[in-house]
Amino acid sequence: MALEKTYSMIKPDGVRNGHIGEIIARFERAGLTIERMELGMVTLEQAKANYAEHEGKPFYEGLIKYVTSGPVVKMVISGEGAVKKCRSLMGATNPAEAAPGTIRGDFGLVMDENVIHGSDSVASAEREIGVFFA
Numbered sequence: 755m756a757l758e759k760t761y762s763m764i765k766p767d768g769v770r771n772g773h774i775g776e777i778i779a780r781f782e783r784a785g786l787t788i789e790r791m792e793l794g795m796v797t798l799e800q801a802k803a804n805y806a807e808h809e810g811k812p813f814y815e816g817l818i819k820y821v822t823s824g825p826v827v828k829m830v831i832s833g834e835g836a837v838k839k840c841r842s843l844m845g846a847t848n849p850a851e852a853a854p855g856t857i858r859g860d861f862g863l864v865m866d867e868n869v870i871h872g873s874d875s876v877a878s879a880e881r882e883i884g885v886f887f888a
């Protein structure tokens with residue numbers, strides 16, 4: 755493994771439901787470092803850039819609305835194998851299938867509002883960090 759940076763974002767439901775502290779604590783407990791962090795809205799342009807790969811899918815419009823609906827926590831997280839580590843702490847995309855002990859398994863209920871985003875590769879991470887921390 756290598757020292758990596760990843761982009762993660764506590765989505766509007768995670769912020770609204772008061773899970774910021776617990777989620778950050780889990781990243782830190784796992785040995786990851788929060789390098790940058792900002793609480794604020796996602797612009798329409800940022801949402802579209804982040805989710806470009808999903809354009810045209812049935813859930814796309816709802817996803818863009820949801821992720822721009824309220825404040826989020828944008829983070830750059832670093833550490834050994836940070837991309838995979840972050841994804842495994844997050845759990846499966848569908849909270850109904852996410853294992854207990856994962857962020858989505860513990861704090862999410864439905865696919866439409868699944869608490870957190872995390873880059874799926876080093877290349878995606880670089881792109882997404884550029885979108886949110888230009």
Ligand code: IDP
Nearest residue numbers: 808813817846847865866867868870871872874
């Ligand atoms: P990921 O967030 O685990 O990487 P992706 O497949 O990249 O999952 O999907 C991006 C986001 O789009 C998901 O986190 C979720 O918010 C939303 N999403 C994906 N599939 C569906 C769906 O079938 N219904 C509603 N929302 C979905």
Ligand code: MG
Nearest residue numbers: 871872873874
């Ligand atoms: Mg994804």
